[in-house]
Amino acid sequence: MSTHTEALPVVVIGAGPVGLAAASHLVERDIAPLVLEAGPSAGSAVREWGHVRLFSTWSELVDPAAEKLLAPTGWTAPDGATYPSGADWAEKYLQPLADVLGDKVRYGAQVTGVSRLGRDRIVDADREQQPFTISILNADGTEQRITARAVIDASGTWSTPSPIGGDGLPALGEKAATARISYRIPDLKDPAVRARYAGRRTAVIGSGASAFTALAYLADLAEETPGTHAVWILRRGISGSTFGGGTADQLPARGALGLAAKAAVDDGHADAVTGFRTDAVERAGDGRLVLVGEDGRRLDPVDEVIVLTGLRPDLSFLSELRLGLDERLQAPTELAPLIDPNQHSCGTVYPHGVKELSHPEKDVYLVGMKSYGRAPTFLAMTGYEQVRSIAAALAGDQAAAERVELTLPETGVCGGAGLFDQPEATEATGGGCCAAPATLTIGAPASSGGC
Template sequence: MLTTATSSHPVVIIGAGPIGLAAAAQLSERGLSFVVLEAGSTAAAAISDWGHTRLFSPWQYNLDAAAQRLLEASGWIAPESDALPTGHELREQYLEPLAQLPQLAESIRYNARVTAVSRAGMDKTRTARREETPFLVRIETADGHNEDVLASAVIDASGTWSAPNPLGQAGLLAPGELQALTAGHITPPLPDVQGRDRDRFTGRRVMVTGAGHSAANTLLDLAELDAATTIIWAVRTAELTRVYGGGDQDELAARGALGSRLRRLVDSGRIEVLTSFTITRFDVGDALTVRALTPDGERAVDVDVLIPATGFRPDLAMLSELRHSLDPAVEAPARLGPLIDPEFHSCGSVEPHGERVLAHPEANFYIVGMKSYGRAPTFLMATGYEQVRSIAAALAGDHEAAEAVHLDLPETGVCTTDLLGSCDALAPAAESCCSDPELIELSAGR
């Protein structure tokens, strides 16, 4: 609950993506003042990078209840509940109208990138009167100036889209990786293979790395280019069963169809698979030489372009002056980490969790949405909506509502590394799955 000493300041929400805007809607309904700080120039700016992708989850799982109530009060009509939106549709039909509501619009600041969060006048070593001291949130504005904002509480919904995992072994950048990026041989995650980036891949020799749904979507899109396009799929795992998922048994039909289509393309030879392929370095020239360790020894593969789909990780640098407690393996809040370990949990098997599980030693500070899952790739938007509902209730002093967490999710089969690290998204284009994703690190507003 907000203390008397700090409640004169707003709650600061970092990121105007789906989860950040849901937090704003929940706080608005509770009558609490807030400011949303968005690094981009529009709401859900990061989604424009992967907006061509269709989500696996239908609209019924993609709408926050408080946001929907505010929208419907303004005359907004919800999309068909069982339709699968693309990222662009999610943004245009839901997130942009939500951000434009008067209850939210006046409290959203765009082009305001958060660079640090601390307590006003004290670093993380100071304890006396810490909980009574407002947070200091430092932002960088579009003109490069720094500005400090005081806050009664901070909800970090900035996502992980801006921090993709490196391609090298042991969680590190491979030698030559930055040079390959600079030279354009390595693309950003989830390029628009069928649209704006088509010419970059057509007729080329393309490698896709990663064993998750982002990789699967990209591979399916590449397979629809002309036959002169050579597709190589490199994974660190020894087999692909988990990637193919639950097939007909997957309650998210789009994801089941995704795995089935991919298996057929591999079996037909349209996609060449390199398993147990651990990248050790890149050599950059007219083409890109990818060097790796395999069970048969060292191997070098020449490609024109490489598409990374190896997941994301949280950028924690801006939180270094806060007393946060993170799981040592997945870098999620300490109590949440064991509940979401991808070795044991799929998207649908994660227990509902709220403010108590997400709390840190730093009172009234929370990491939510995709970033709350750290390096785990099993996030669904509906989970983030329940997170911020519970947190808003706690900040308002309604502890009974904060503790009453509940969430009905589909059993989604096996979730592996995917695009934003999130399982919501990613299905191939329209014909492939009912309608068709990317997931996004959906919580990211960047």
């Protein structure tokens, strides 16, 4: 890399928790970052699920390098033993951190492409000597290009939720029914949202903590509004691991989510439909939706559908870079075996940093949720350690880059945290292994197969 290229900033895509942590670690290493955030404020994606409480405490959600930057401003860390909501995280930590970084963070800057200057992905000649070029669409509609010495993509996966279809594709009729379909946990404190689900029958598709949260919210609503009922749809069966680690989970709030989902069914506020993979979404005569399974089964009509089947990375703007990605998870090749939900040991993540996050394209890194591709096992503290290691490597401190230490809370369920401590279970982490399709009442003898 030329001296001129080394003088360029490191572009960080996304001003979320891991993106801002990356900038903090770069500043600590005297490397200039430039954070490009598509939204109007820090943590724009986090704010969209601001009504949801995290199951990690404040002590696990503040990056050490970021805290050092904030300390001189008089910022006081929230009580480390308490659990913030997404809104708390954004307002009390992310935005103050972005404000300290000042002009190192640009809002309304959507990255539309990344490449090597003058080199598409085919060209080998002098490739690593060229800086990166980043195409940006600004909020005012203007286009711009900037150059960088390295790129850290912390854009997350929030913008690309997985569809209803059991095959990973949108189900037939899904797009036409979008007015009655949501891919987010509903904010029932919002009167308009509350009215959408009150007194109605709602299908909740998914088997992670986001689905647990939605079921718990709807159960609370059912206590107040007669006629409110949920149909919980799982692609696999129900086993001992379906509801998470429960009281054995070292993240107590995470365990409590699974117990709340179980209570929703036990109390009659939800029915569980297992072994159901949606193939089509049809309209009943009254305009409600009918979910049709791959096996031909048709469920009773529902008024609304909440789809919480996981998230996936948007790789479209990285198409001119040479990425090494696992063919299943879309995670970096060396990282994928450590987080594969088909094999990953419950609640453990091997220490990983720059080595596992490197690609054939030198000095490009996917971090945070995006580094995990479609795997649902991510915790915020994992991302903080990732960017600490990467910043050390970019500073030439290989010893520090390789000195990765990471200890995560254990849990009794295969699959850990997903959307910054809100897990989105995939088919691989769904409860049960080979259960036949069934509608179950939790609390009665289960007919599902176990692992």
